[in-house]
Amino acid sequence: MNRTVLITGGASGIGRAVAQRFAADQAEVFITGRTPDTVEQTAKELGVHGVVCDATDPGQVEALAARLDELDVLVNAAGGLPQTTSGEESALEALLAQWHASLAQNLLTAVLTTTSVQDKLTSGSSVISIGSIGAERRGGSYGAAKAALGAWNASLSAELAPQGITCNVISAGYIAGTNFFHGQLSDERHRALVEETHNKRPGTVGDIAETALFLASPGARHLTGQTIHVNGGAFTTR
Known part of the structure; x- marks a missing residue:
């Protein structure tokens, strides 16, 4: 399909897989990331447009939006666990820095990017944000930020749905093959x-990419304001 798709955090992990899937669907895809070499290399490999952009920086986000015309799909995939601090701060200062980083990376990136391109969305457009099972349990500052992402999405949907724009969150469970844990995931934790899960396997980036493609499809036009849990049954709703 000849659509224009923007994916923040599209140079690696889930974002890269989503970009690859939409590119295979013949969309014109723009990916963003903070590291120039990584963005350039990924864009070349996938045959998409790469834009260096820190989605926590309003100026960079505005410059990104200025490059786009009409936008059919926005995927807010930027995020992740905050890096540990240098250890020079007090305990409370370190805690505050961690929470600020979690909120900036996992909530404000989506808020700033979506707001900057909102006037470029049209009837039939989709906004998809990548959440986490961490919002439901044991998530700390990261989980709290992802829970806030879901609350913000519900409000955004109420605002944009009358214009024919859907807004949903994909809440990912454990996804293997990413650098989410920064190489610190033990074999024991992986097995746990x-x-x-109910199906006794880790999720894949492809699971999330296929869900994103569906949420942006004609068959999902009455699906908005929702958090879609993709976790193999590790967390269930009823």
């Missing part, structure tokens, strides 16, 4: 996360 898999054991929590």
Whole structure:
């Protein structure tokens, strides 16, 4: 389909897989990331447009939006666990820095980017944000930020749905093959996360990419304001 798709955090992990899936669907895809070399290399490999942009920086986000005309799909995939601090701060200062980083990376990136391109969305457009099972349990500052993402999405949907724009969150469970844990995931923790699922396997970036493609499809036009849990049954709703 000849659509224009913007994916923040599209140079690696889930964002990269989503970009690859939409590109395979013949969309014109723009990916963003903070590291120039990574963005350039990924864009070249996938045959998409790469834009260096820190989605926590309003000026950079405004410059990104200025490059786009009409936008059919926005995928807010930027985010992740905050890096540890240098250890020079007090305990409270370190805690505050961690919470600020979690909120900036996992909530404000989506808020700023979506707001900057909102006037470029049209009837039939989709806004998709990548959440986490961490919003439901044991998530700390990261989980709290992802929970806030879901609350913000519900409000955004109420605002944009009358214009024919859908807004949904994909809440990802444990996804193997990413750098989310920065190489710190033990074999024991991996087994425990898999054991929590009903289907006894980790999620893949492809699982999330296919869900994103569906949420942006004609068959999902009455699906908005929702958090879609993609976790193999590790967390269930009723």
